[in-house]
Amino acid sequence: MTAATHLSHRRAHTESPILDVLADRWSPRSFDATATVSIDSVRSALEAARWSPSASNSQPWRFVLVQRGTTDFERVTSHLMGFNRDWAGSASFLLVALAELSSSEGREQPWARYDLGQAVAHLSVQAHADGLHVHQMGGFDAEALRREFGWDVRFVAVSVSAIGILASPDQLPEKLREREHAPRSRKPLDELVVVGTELLAS
């Protein structure tokens, strides 16, 4: 199965129509380690993150962007945990997403993680539209990463995203390959909407 064929099989089976870019977006582990992706391909994704909404427009986010083949890329991958190390190194870029938990004036920013999630969501949607795939990871040592790069404790790394070109799952170790084929699933909507369920039924 080619990467492209595989991709079309991953579309979400939605109960109501949603934008193609949202239905088609998914998080592969199979990236093309030979692909050369220029920074220009990622620029729009970063711009999308930049324009996402945040509490009082505080923009409580920072990004560490590293490219495969550089020392910085190795510095980031060395702090990934478990099997993330087995596949994320094939991505063209890794993006460490930092939440700014308090402002430079020491003011707490309680929505920092929430808003960072929005920024990375916008980033991954734009990246998908630009022919890239994004897989966000939570499995990494955030404090070791902080010490590695030396950012202030006001900032915490919440996710590391692999960004790159989709490759056939056949290249993955078997235990990971199965996951690329597993059906995509979500909880039903009436489990998620806890008040107003009568609206859904109307």
Add this chain to the structure above:
Amino acid sequence: MTAATHLSHRRAHTESPILDVLADRWSPRSFDATATVSIDSVRSALEAARWSPSASNSQPWRFVLVQRGTTDFERVTSHLMGFNRDWAGSASFLLVALAELSSSEGREQPWARYDLGQAVAHLSVQAHADGLHVHQMGGFDAEALRREFGWDVRFVAVSVSAIGILASPDQLPEKLREREHAPRSRKPLDELVVVGTELLAS
């Protein structure tokens, strides 16, 4: 100025091209209190939230959806703070977004707020594509809301989104009207990318 003219003036001035739906999305305070929006108009937005990514597909989110003209809507607005009460009541729906901080088995879900942010981001992008506008608020009494509706302390309300039909800013009180016209702004990209800035320059 009509609502439609006003809208076109709000497009983000991006440095790199991004999807129309991301550039055009913004957070108005001016909603049409006379508009009738059916639940079907919001269904796709909820579906988009449902299919957003989360740590280990934990989907640590729940939604309270209430419609203008119902008692539940009044129950939510009564816990909004400050000037949010002056405008949010004109929205067709309010959506309280809850992060599930720990699973039903008591397992901590450290990415709950981050993932909830992603879900609401997907929701607001889809809503915008469907002709709705979304304005997320952080100014509300989360604990009072929890007691009001009686959900478990495992869940915390992180945002309340006004969802509805854009109206002319002229109908707003003057102090709010100015905000609808204020230029949209964001920090420059080279302030957001803290490592890898040399990539941006290349």
